[in-house]
Amino acid sequence: MPSPLFEKIALVGIGLIGSSLARVIRRENLAGHIAISTRSAATLARAEELGLGDSYSTDARDAVRDADLVIVSVPVGSSGAVAEDIAPSLRKGCILTDVGSTKASVIAQMQPFVPEGVHFIPGHPLAGTEKSGPDAGFADLFTNRWCIFTPLPDTDAEALEKLSEFWRRCGSNIDTMDATHHDMTLAIVSHLPHIIAYNIVGTADDLETVTKSEVIKYSASGFRDFTRLAASDPTMWRDVCLHNKDAILEMLSRFSEDLASLQRAIRWGDGDKLFDIFTRTRAIRRSIVEAGQDTDAPDFGRQAAERK
Amino acid sequence: MPSPLFEKIALVGIGLIGSSLARVIRRENLAGHIAISTRSAATLARAEELGLGDSYSTDARDAVRDADLVIVSVPVGSSGAVAEDIAPSLRKGCILTDVGSTKASVIAQMQPFVPEGVHFIPGHPLAGTEKSGPDAGFADLFTNRWCIFTPLPDTDAEALEKLSEFWRRCGSNIDTMDATHHDMTLAIVSHLPHIIAYNIVGTADDLETVTKSEVIKYSASGFRDFTRLAASDPTMWRDVCLHNKDAILEMLSRFSEDLASLQRAIRWGDGDKLFDIFTRTRAIRRSIVEAGQDTDAPDFGRQAAERK
Ligand SMILES: NC(=O)c1ccc[n+]([C@@H]2O[C@H](COP(=O)([O-])OP(=O)(O)OC[C@H]3O[C@@H](n4cnc5c(N)ncnc54)[C@H](OP(=O)(O)O)[C@@H]3O)[C@@H](O)[C@H]2O)c1
Ligand SMILES: NC(=O)c1ccc[n+]([C@@H]2O[C@H](COP(=O)([O-])OP(=O)(O)OC[C@H]3O[C@@H](n4cnc5c(N)ncnc54)[C@H](OP(=O)(O)O)[C@@H]3O)[C@@H](O)[C@H]2O)c1
Missing domain, CATH: 3.40.50.720 (NAD(P)-binding Rossmann-like Domain)
Structure with missing residues (x-):
């Protein structure tokens, strides 16, 4: 040896x-x-x-x-x-x-x-x-x-x-x-996704019209993909938010602007705009799978796992 | 037979x-x-x-x-x-x-x-x-x-x-x-998660400071969990947005309010509030796993899949 x-x-x-x-x-x-x-x-x-x-x-x-x-x-x-x-x-x-x-x-x-x-x-x-x-x-x-x-x-x-x-x-x-570029890059690929995941799970938790047990029961329709990130360690993520504040705030404000525009398209029934937004994001998924950064199994391969 | x-x-x-x-x-x-x-x-x-x-x-x-x-x-x-x-x-x-x-x-x-x-x-x-x-x-x-x-x-x-x-x-x-309750329930467990996923992937796609290839390369840090939903069929999702408009707008506005409050906690360095928000969401994840609606394998079991 x-x-x-x-x-x-x-x-x-x-x-x-x-x-x-x-x-x-x-x-x-x-x-x-x-x-x-x-x-x-x-x-x-x-x-x-x-x-x-x-x-x-x-x-x-x-x-x-x-x-x-x-x-x-x-x-x-x-x-x-x-x-x-x-x-x-x-x-x-x-x-x-x-x-x-x-x-x-x-x-x-x-x-x-x-x-x-x-x-x-x-x-x-x-x-x-x-x-x-x-x-x-x-x-x-x-x-x-x-x-x-x-x-x-x-x-x-x-x-x-x-x-x-x-x-x-x-x-x-x-x-x-360099450290600044690292912090900006991680703000978008990791910090924003975690914060958004925490937020959506919190929103669901607060609803009066839909019960918590319904959210849990039907979570396989999309919601559960977020809960994994939202189950991460609270101390670690509190510290990340406090210690990469500027980059995270920058990403959050861009995200919110984009969401406001998407919301507007929904409110005004702008189907063409929605179709465009929903189309361009597919290319990124394809690239991630091609780069070997994720599995192409539908549903992350969960269906296959559940069938066993 | x-x-x-x-x-x-x-x-x-x-x-x-x-x-x-x-x-x-x-x-x-x-x-x-x-x-x-x-x-x-x-x-x-x-x-x-x-x-x-x-x-x-x-x-x-x-x-x-x-x-x-x-x-x-x-x-x-x-x-x-x-x-x-x-x-x-x-x-x-x-x-x-x-x-x-x-x-x-x-x-x-x-x-x-x-x-x-x-x-x-x-x-x-x-x-x-x-x-x-x-x-x-x-x-x-x-x-x-x-x-x-x-x-x-x-x-x-x-x-x-x-x-x-x-x-x-x-x-x-x-x-x-009843149909109204269905539409409200699905708005939170399925429609909002898909819309948010489409939105965050769009935000990443637009950045000037972080390149698309960096987003793809480092996507395993959280981002990729969203890309699966954001790769769904654009026609189907355009139609969902146009045909469940009221419930979706209601969920979107609650989500945005919550996000604004989280953003404020980050801006003002309110660590206790962040810790609280990040803690309560873990319980939902636990319930989903207990209800058999998701696998408890870390990282959806991807690590295991990738090791093969
Ligand atoms: N988890 C991830 O996905 C991930 C990925 C990449 C990088 N990181 C980074 O890796 C680091 C550790 O994360 P982890 O996931 O390994 O965390 P973890 O599993 O929660 O372990 C944290 C470790 O730090 C110790 N610790 C906690 N608070 C401390 C304090 N105030 N002073 C001194 N030690 C303290 C803990 O000690 P006791 O248990 O003895 O209290 C424990 O040994 C963090 O900086 C995180 O940002 C995490
Ligand atoms: N995908 C999901 O995760 C999911 C889950 C639950 C429910 N749903 C619902 O299931 C339904 C079908 O979804 P899917 O995923 O099976 O879609 P899909 O794979 O895209 O198939 C759509 C089918 O509808 C046909 N079609 C498309 N536009 C049409 C039009 N304007 N008039 C008549 N036929 C048309 C297509 O025909 P051509 O190929 O011949 O054009 C094709 O046969 C949708 O209402 C969706 O909301 C989907």
Whole structure:
């Protein structure tokens, strides 16, 4: 077996993302030692039961000591506090990265605490599910998914290449862009869809004319596709909204303008306009399926699954 | 083999729904004869190649003659014209039903043409996919799905029971409600989700700051869940919007109000409010999964599918 890529990897945060990392690091032999830390004793105990690492601590400073790679996987709103906490214990030359869903804010929060000689490389694996916690993770989460880095102007090329190699061995493809562009892109491909999904589920929940049990009973007609996103972790999404505010507000206002125009077409019975709007969106679906980013099975293949 | 439920079933319209009906009617031996008709020679030829029926015609009057069950499966905006066309050829005592996604409008369009002695029972199978045309259908489409009837005050109980038996043998569960309540319920569980999905995909398509190829590349982060609905048939959805206008506008305005309030919470950094909104929606997801209306596999089980 070749020697591991890193001597010691410290995982700060061991939820869906952190625990998926622990599993793939073990499977691919990417670390000589996996040190796990998380805030609460309960989550830590669960990680230990699952055998996710080689050492366990609720003290992140303990975990990061001597690590040559530190991966912070906590809600983006906590990344500043975590950086402040671990900074004095980071080993010179180590790579510090994160997995947060927003990047400009994480950089603003963490960068001030990063000691001289530590390579801070902000990252974001575009991989996740609607589940959270250490039980939700699995080693294949990152397979064929993108991992985006938003390096800083002075990022060390060698450290970036080593971290890229790490993520490639986790199964991911690497992309690099600046933090602002990342935040704008994710606002449309991820943040807006989640917010809209939360909103429509909330609207349904409030109706007086249609009961909740009817909504649930008949949800297969379209509604249920939104509920998966709307079941995602509230803390994570609160933090995303607070920490990518400008880009999200920009996307929301465009979405609302477009919706007002569509609403007007419905009100005035403008069939041609509706037909045009409903036609152009098919091309995007086709491209997504062609790009291998989704399955073409009707109904996401659920019918087939349900028949079993 | 027991004798079939109907002597002759005429299918007017042979797209996703009509052709799924043809397949399940054959498999379950529900008709002595399946007569197929559709407007265009091309679709009819395809239905014949697929062997979906026993006789084929582009003239719906031919198909419905002597039928004891006639099922109209065309876009809701065409149901009036179809009813007018076939009315003089309907056999006394036959059951006439439809599968349209809106009900009050279909009743208003068809009812005036229904001859004395014909049992008109409006229906709506809550089963579909984003595909259309005769190739898209499959016999299991209706398995474990709801079929909703919106009977008229003078609907014959025996005819209603016979049609219910037909749909049960197609695999469906039967529900009955009035047309207005149907239209309100479907507006929230189906029509609003489709409209929102079309809208968000349109918004993404229009961006200058994020390219279309980036949207496609990173779509697995949430966006792609919407694209399936937004790939549905434009004619069908134009007609739904035009023919369930009031209920849809009501749902749209509630949705927009809620979204404005969420947007305000983001703008003012109201984390507690965001957390509350994002928390209550999880319960609905849980209920949908518990009610067997969706799979609990993370990511709709796509990860598992992709790993193969
Ligand atoms: N879920 C996704 O789909 C996804 C995808 C890509 C990126 N991300 C990003 O990945 C990060 C982690 O998400 P996740 O899904 O793994 O979350 P998760 O399953 O909820 O796990 C969160 C982890 O962070 C810890 N944590 C929570 N609040 C904290 C705080 N205030 N201070 C320190 N630690 C705290 C938790 O510790 P305790 O349990 O001990 O409290 C737990 O170890 C987030 O930044 C998120 O934006 C998520
Ligand atoms: N798709 C769903 O998910 C779903 C679910 C439940 C209910 N429904 C309802 O089922 C009905 C049919 O939908 P579908 O998905 O089966 O559609 P589809 O696959 O597009 O097939 C439509 C059928 O209607 C015919 N047609 C189209 N325009 C017509 C017109 N102006 N006059 C007469 N016939 C016309 C087509 O004939 P040609 O091909 O010969 O032109 C074809 O046979 C609609 O009322 C829809 O609301 C759909």
